[in-house]
Amino acid sequence: MTTGAGDHSIVTRGLTKRFRGGQVAVDDLHLSVPRGSVFGFLGPNGSGKTTTIRMLLGLVTPTGGAWELLGAPMPGGIPAALPRVGALVEGPAFYPYLSGEANLRRYDAADPAADPRTASRRIALALERVGLSAAARKRYRAYSLGMRQRLAIAAALLGPRELLVLDEPTNGLDPQGTREVRALVKEIAADGTTVFVSSHLLAEVEQMCTHLGVMRTGRLVAQGSLAELRELNAGETAVVRVETPDTAEAASVLAGLGLAGVRTGDGEAGAELGAVAPERITAALVAAGVAVRGLAVRRPSLEDVFVGLTGEGFDVDG
Incomplete structure (x- = not known):
């Protein structure tokens, strides 16, 4: 110190x-x-x-x-x-x-x-x-x-x-x-x-x-x-989630881009973002004709760090 x-x-x-x-x-x-x-x-x-x-x-x-x-x-x-x-x-x-x-x-x-x-x-x-x-x-x-x-x-x-x-x-x-x-x-x-x-x-x-x-x-x-x-949070990775009725097609596009951890759920396909830019994912989905209702990227937050350090969350409301 x-x-x-x-x-x-x-x-x-x-x-x-x-x-x-x-x-x-x-x-x-x-x-x-x-x-x-x-x-x-x-x-x-x-x-x-x-x-x-x-x-x-x-x-x-x-x-x-x-x-x-x-x-x-x-x-x-x-x-x-x-x-x-x-x-x-x-x-x-x-x-x-x-x-x-x-x-x-x-x-x-x-x-x-x-x-x-x-x-x-x-x-x-x-x-x-x-x-x-x-x-x-x-x-x-x-x-x-x-x-x-x-x-x-x-x-x-x-x-x-x-x-x-x-x-x-x-x-x-x-x-x-x-x-x-x-x-x-x-x-x-x-x-x-x-x-x-x-x-x-x-x-x-x-x-x-x-x-x-x-x-x-x-x-x-x-x-x-x-x-x-x-x-x-270096051990964690950002996650991309695609809201779409075409979950199987979206998952195929994500896998084709080399994203790991591809999965599908109710009206959603997701994967680990890795080094792929979100705009590249959006362009690939549109080019494949996937109906994209929403696309969100969740990155590891300070709250994740603090929960890991303290074992509990903090008040996050302003």
């Missing part, structure tokens, strides 16, 4: 947390989060994600192991590192009868590292960054779920941040709110900030993250870039 401060925003070595009674929430965690990445910290509920985040931010004392934030050894480096880290852990908490802007003023006033002389400018910039400038004076209780989550992210961005830690940022949001937060995370990362996103929603993580770490019952079972994790 590379641990150079210039390469990683988060590094852990054997990070462990045991609670009273012997319960192990996080077990021997070796994590590396590249600088500039959108790192998805993925796992079922109860897998140790939030406990890990609390340890990283100094909110919970580890039982064992060591960690670094932005190159600073922790916990001694907390005064130097945390002012450069923004965090949203377990949902936002705001005063419902105050406006978004007024709530941010109270957040900023509570930060001993914040300069009160620049508060107005920084609050306006944070609201603009999350797309809430027009709603700055609207009461928080009138905000939609997506707006509330964006305001929480704005609170985490009141100062210059090199690392943004988000714990389940789309939890409980409707599809529109989910899209808003997803787009915001991508924009923040495009500005050079490392974003560490904890989630149990596979679809969300896959759409916005460049790197992933997969947790199961307190242990990290895999980590790497999306491409590296997809390579874990």
Whole structure:
């Protein structure tokens, strides 16, 4: 594991947390989060994600192991590192009868590292960054779920941040709110900030993250870039399925193209895709006079990887 401060925003070595009674929430965690990445910290509920985040931010004392934030050894480096880290852990908490802007003023006033002389400018910039400038004076209780989550992210961005830690940022949001937060995370990362996103929603993580770490019952079972994790499916192959009333003829065409595993079913013929391009299969079927009602290619997915690693599926709905 590379641990150079210039390469990683988060590094852990054997990070462990045991609670009273012997319960192990996080077990021997070796994590590396590249600088500039959108790192998805993925796992079922109860897998140790939030406990890990609390340890990283100094909110919970580890039982064992060591960690670094932005190159600073922790916990001694907390005064130097945390002012450069923004965090949203377990949902936002705001005063419902105050406006978004007024709530941010109270957040900023509570930060001993914040300069009160620049508060107005920084609050306006944070609201603009999350797309809430027009709603700055609207009461928080009138905000939609997506707006509330964006305001929480704005609170985490009141100062210059090199690392943004988000714990389940789309939890409980409707599809529109989910899209808003997803787009915001991508924009923040495009500005050079490392974003560490904890989630149990596979679809969300896959759409916005460049790197992933997969947790199961307190242990990290895999980590790497999306491409590296997809390579874990190297032993599997894509499958092509043809919906047609002419199943026998379709199967003959697939076999003639050299596809392996040709089979037929009720209104369907299929085979392993191999190296044959789907468009070549379509052209061959049409040329043979096969009535094609539909053609689909299923490739091994990250969900297949995770099921293989953890023995269970993840929530895939956004």
